[in-house]
Amino acid sequence: MSEHGNVDLKPTPGDRFIKFFKRSDVIQSTIFGVIVTVVFVILGGKFYTQWMPKVMSTDMKAIERLMVVFTWIAAPVCGVVLGIALYTFLNRHSGDTPPPEGPATRTNGPVVLGWTVVTSLLALVAVIYGITEMNSSSIATAKNAEDAMVVNVVGNQWVWTFEYPELGVQSHELMLPINRSVAFHVSSVDVNHSFWPVQLGVKVDANKLAETLADTTPTKLGEFDVKCAELCGLYHAYMETTGEVMTKDDFDNWVIAQGGHTA
Ligand SMILES: [Cu+2]
Secondary structure, eight states: OOTTSSOOOOOOHHHHHHHHTTSHHHHHHHHHHHHHHHHHHHIIIIIHHHHSOOOOBHHHHHHHHHHHHHHHHHHHHHHHHHHHHHHHHHTOOOTTOOOOOOOOGGGOHHHHHHHHHHHHHHHHHHHHHHHHHHHHSOTTOOOOTTTSEEEEEEEETTEEEEEETTTTEEESSEEEETTOOEEEEEEESSSOEEEEEGGGTOOEEEOSSSOEEEEEOBOSOEEEEEEEOSOOSTTGGGOOEEEEEEOHHHHHHHHHHTTOOOO
């Protein structure tokens, strides 16, 4: 039986697909969905970057790009969900009158197939882009270990210690020279911590029995936050310090002031 009470000739999949998009509830939901999608695309591209932590390294730049692209990929999915939600909210029923029963979308094969293919493609693009970006940038890997300045990062309930073995310096603040790649050798003397210099876009586990490596290149002068991102006991929330990206001269002066020797 069709909506009109007649028995139709068997419609082709194309007919069913087109007929679906001629329904007034579908048209309205689609309009809402397109608006939501456009809003999220604009938010992702224009404002997201302002809300995220400042970009101070090559890794943070790559992460920012990744977040923006992922927001764009997720926008149409969000559009469909919120579009239907908005339509449903604006056409809600109250009182004793039951809502009219419409044809079920789940039995419309062509529509279900179309949506499955579209969302699968979106997910596939996200996976491929994500993997490519992870390999091409230096996110959480140590590629420049040869010419990089080594910093041993040691987690300890509840303080971070930074050792510069080549310079003979140790500090509780993470000082780094600009535009020089740095290789973090991260470990812990007690429980598991997670080393997170926020604006550098690095977050890596600090374990007791295995050293983890991460590298990045600071690209912007200024202070940044260093936090612990793994619940590590009573004062976990206070296991934070600051760092600073400095010019090479300022960094050398700092090293000498700390009693170290410049490379
Ligand atoms: Cu912690």
